[in-house]
Amino acid sequence: MSTRFDEGSLSARYGRQFVTLVLAVTLVFLALPVVMTFVSSFAGEWMGALPSDFVTLEHWNDVVVGTGVGADVSVGSSLAYSAGLALGGVVINLVVGVPIAYAIARYEFWGRDWVNVFAILPLAPGIILGIAFLRTYPDLSTSGIALVIGYSLLKAPYMVMAVQSSFQSMDLQQIEESARSLGASWPRTFLTVIVPNAKAGIVAGSIISWTLAAAEFNFSYIVYSRGTPPLSIFLFNNITNASFLNAAAAVSVFFLLIALVTISLQIVGNRGAVRRI
Template structure:
């Protein structure tokens, strides 16, 4: 009766949220915030404790003790002449034209370049695929989209396939190609999400009406506007490629060791504190590359003169 009277008078009917509704209104936001904070702490705590333990003398319980020492870092960085130095990052010297070039931390530099090579291929392949399946409606579009965003095969299977198909292919080339094949779905998904948030047809028509060719429209307008997805995809692809172990373990044969092999050797054969230092190096590298790519995304980037 009260609702009918409210409709006749044009007033908003009184709403009784009930006890649960009142409790939810009073404490719901606080509870959600507390759950998120506890989840973040739960996920971040092992990383922080591992980094802290790398500077400790002992780690027998949950909390490391005996600070402060750099011995474990010196060991894994190859700066200490001790047993197990072959598991360190180490250095390498190359002679050419009468000059000797020493590369410090060669394993680290080698892995960074391999992962970056995979990201470059992901960008070259992933961006056009994401653009095509977002912008155009063509026969087989659904299948292309499905196969583009699904991982092809696990790393160990792809490694065996590479060894059988390309037995004489250098390890570095195999690793770059393999990293790109394994991680390209993440690039396609990230860039596609940016394209889907844009009105591609309107952007293209506006640019073409002003006299821009299709290549110029694509490289100077479409790609810069999708920078959020491109940066996110690059971060994910680089991080996963740098730590890819299964494919690396199957394909790697000689030369500088990829970083995932370095981590494996230290985790399986080194004391726990040296392992903590090795893992901390990976955390710091990932954090550094992530901040660098995010800074690039915040400043914006230009392709062909457009920002």
């Protein structure tokens, strides 16, 4: 009994501190490379253990203005192009993925388990899907349409899983019956009651899908042929053909973009009350 009491006292006394310490060490371990990369992008050189000769905007100028590697393309045009492509993929995922997630969570039907399996599993790795596009749609693959479709296919599982989780946390049948008893049609019930109640999952799925699509490299590398490069290709060119500090600036641009988009979508998702009938 004394041993159990001592063990319980130790757990009560140091358990929270231990969990806090593990969490802090994990966060520092994961965040340190990002912080060091961002900081080094403003350094004049990095010869020793730490970057030095602060503060210079030369590397950011090379990447943002387009005076460095691939000077004919600026990061702004590449960012805008990739943001549009990724957004197109998210729109397709919303139009297709949300109804699929709803059907799986709401109804029992033949083949439901198979639909669920195929909906939450990626169809193919990016490089395989890219080769398939080149072979099957050689003309389509030279346009941005192929990138949009490919991004939506590759990231659809993340949208379906996030939205499906939100739907499964609700009593969909009761919500539908309540809305219909008040005179709402099924489309109105779905669009103005069901979907707003799943807003958290939809926003989370959109953030994940957009972020991963904007950074998708394998599919982009296979399918992209000419014109403004997607952001992942632009970063690859700057990372492989430039100095490390220029590469750090290019990667930092992507970090900032992801942070801004994530914060913006979270603000949109948390704004206002959920509409109800």
